[in-house]
Amino acid sequence: MSSKGIIIEEDNKEQDEIIRFMQDLEFVQCLANPFYLKYLSNMGYLDDEKFVNYLQYLLYFKKAEYMKFITYERCIIFLELLQYKEFRQKLKENEYEQYLNNFILKDWMERSVKIDNQNANENIENNQEDKDNKINNDENIGMDIEN
Numbered sequence: 001m002s003s004k005g006i007i008i009e010e011d012n013k014e015q016d017e018i019i020r021f022m023q024d025l026e027f028v029q030c031l032a033n034p035f036y037l038k039y040l041s042n043m044g045y046l047d048d049e050k051f052v053n054y055l056q057y058l059l060y061f062k063k064a065e066y067m068k069f070i071t072y073e074r075c076i077i078f079l080e081l082l083q084y085k086e087f088r089q090k091l092k093e094n095e096y097e098q099y100l101n102n103f104i105l106k107d108w109m110e111r112s113v114k115i116d117n118q119n120a121n122e123n124i125e126n127n128q129e130d131k132d133n134k135i136n137n138d139e140n141i142g143m144d145i146e147n
């Protein structure tokens with residue numbers, strides 16, 4: 001085989017790895033949704049040993065070099081929980097799906113309030129800085145007029 005053929009094969013392999021990574025990433029992030037977890041349970045995927053092995057394989061996303069690609073942090077928590085048969089069994093219960101959903105909504109609301117409070121504090125600090133700057137600018141303007 002020519003060196004050109006080897007380069008093309010390496011490029012194809014690298015491209016295949018990138019595609020596989022992107023598919024894994026998309027799937028892992030879907031795990032942040034309790035309704036999707038329920039769907040996987042209802043379809044019997046969580047009882048399939050091959051699928052459970054795939055979930056175990058996906059734990060590589062916990063490593064820092066891969067974690068930086070995760071947008072929905074909760075998916076990693078659910079990925080870890082899916083390693084346990086008890087959690088997979090619990091997902092079969094309708095009430096548990098709703099419990100998870102309520103937990104997430106409560107967490108989002110608490111985060112939202114925290115962010116709103118931080119933004120309010122930053123706005124207060126920025127307004128004070130703006131007032132201080134205006135006073136300093138007004139004093140400098142007065143000095144310019146006097147000179």
